[in-house]
Amino acid sequence: MAGVTPAALYRTVRLIRRFEERAIELVRSGDIVGGIHPYIGQEAIAAGVCAALRPDDLITSTHRGHGHVLAKGADPARMMAELTGRVTGLNRGRGGSMHAADLSLGVLGANGIVGAGGAIAAGAAWAASRLGPPRVAVSFFGDGAVNQGVLLEAFNLAALWRVPVVFVCENNGYATTLTVADAVAGGICDRAAAFGIPAVSVDGMDPQTVLEAAAPLVAAARAGCGPQFLECHTYRFDAHHTWEHKARPRYRSAEAVAAGRSRDPVDIQGARLDAADRLAVDNEIERVIAEAVAFALISAAPSPVDATEHLYATGLRPRPGAS
Numbered sequence: 001m002a003g004v005t006p007a008a009l010y011r012t013v014r015l016i017r018r019f020e021e022r023a024i025e026l027v028r029s030g031d032i033v034g035g036i037h038p039y040i041g042q043e044a045i046a047a048g049v050c051a052a053l054r055p056d057d058l059i060t061s062t063h064r065g066h067g068h069v070l071a072k073g074a075d076p077a078r079m080m081a082e083l084t085g086r087v088t089g090l091n092r093g094r095g096g097s098m099h100a101a102d103l104s105l106g107v108l109g110a111n112g113i114v115g116a117g118g119a120i121a122a123g124a125a126w127a128a129s130r131l132g133p134p135r136v137a138v139s140f141f142g143d144g145a146v147n148q149g150v151l152l153e154a155f156n157l158a159a160l161w162r163v164p165v166v167f168v169c170e171n172n173g174y175a176t177t178l179t180v181a182d183a184v185a186g187g188i189c190d191r192a193a194a195f196g197i198p199a200v201s202v203d204g205m206d207p208q209t210v211l212e213a214a215a216p217l218v219a220a221a222r223a224g225c226g227p228q229f230l231e232c233h234t235y236r237f238d239a240h241h242t243w244e245h246k247a248r249p250r251y252r253s254a255e256a257v258a259a260g261r262s263r264d265p266v267d268i269q270g271a272r273l274d275a276a277d278r279l280a281v282d283n284e285i286e287r288v289i290a291e292a293v294a295f296a297l298i299s300a301a302p303s304p305v306d307a308t309e310h311l312y313a314t315g316l317r318p319r320p321g322a323s
């Protein structure tokens with residue numbers, strides 16, 4: 001796609017990879033409390049899709065959301081501060097890993113509720129496009145979301161109202177430990193087709209392939225053709241959640257994981273750069289991530305004194321009759 005260089009795409013996948021690797025270390029050191037859902041292995045999807053968007057387009061993300069938020073342009077330092085619960089975080093440290101949002105970048109939030117982002121994206125795209133020129137919203141979700149009623153309801157209204165939303169399914173083969181084969185009747189793209197939504201299925205390990213697939217879908221949505229659907233076949237290299245590093249549930253054999261990791265989106269895109277250019281990006285990302293971690297760790301924790309502030313857009317109101 002014009003305007004997005006191979007180096008820019010590589011930078012994004014490399015940024016997400018190193019961010020996630022450092023975040024896992026911060027879980028181990030106790031600086032990130034409660035763990036994270038690592039996006040390692042799936043970077044090509046966030047990078048490729050977000051490269052097809054305009055700055056004022058919108059996204060909704062998932063429990064595995066760091067990659068989407070970073071690819072849409074969030075400051076890695078404020079993102080890391082959010083994960084470590086610091087007052088300088090994107091959301092003052094109150095949302096943490098699964099709720100990171102940056103409205104100034106059109107990031108309407110990661111979301112711990114599987115499938116919920118689909119309805120939010122459809123509603124946001126509908127509302128934004130009634131106020132002015134169409135703004136496309138992308139809803140990222142996993143294969144586990146395709147049996148959630150709310151997502152199918154979002155497909156229905158988005159199709160009826162020709163909403164400029166692109167539904168992006170990251171099919172990594174598992175919902176936690178449950179395989180797609182054991183959970184999904186029919187085909188994933190067939191879900192979209194049932195609502196008359198055009199659906200495309202692509203290799204989600206190659207950032208360039210994802211970008212080339214996403215760009216026409218985003219353009220079609222923006223041009224008034226209604227919702228579009230993109231299924232990206234991918235593989236989660238790491239744990240469903242970092243608790244797995246301790247609990248070690250045996251739902252994937254070592255051989256299956258090794259096979260799944262054999263195609264690495266960072267290497268696939270990195271091979272499109274010459275060695276010196278790739279090294280320059282790697283060095284820059286090391287600096288960015290080191291600064292992000294340092295920024296997070298020197299930042300203060302939120303004060304308990306204002307714990308009830310910023311919970312509601314209009315401020316926290318007491319119950320009627322409560323003193």
Ligand SMILES: Cc1ncc(C[n+]2csc(CCOP(=O)(O)OP(=O)(O)O)c2C)c(N)n1
Nearest residue numbers: 064112113114142143144145172174175176
């Ligand atoms: C509505 C709902 N049901 C169940 C859960 C618990 N849960 C969290 S992550 C997850 C698996 C989601 O799988 P998938 O959508 O394929 O995404 P992936 O974890 O593979 O990225 C489940 C069941 C939840 N968060 N929300």
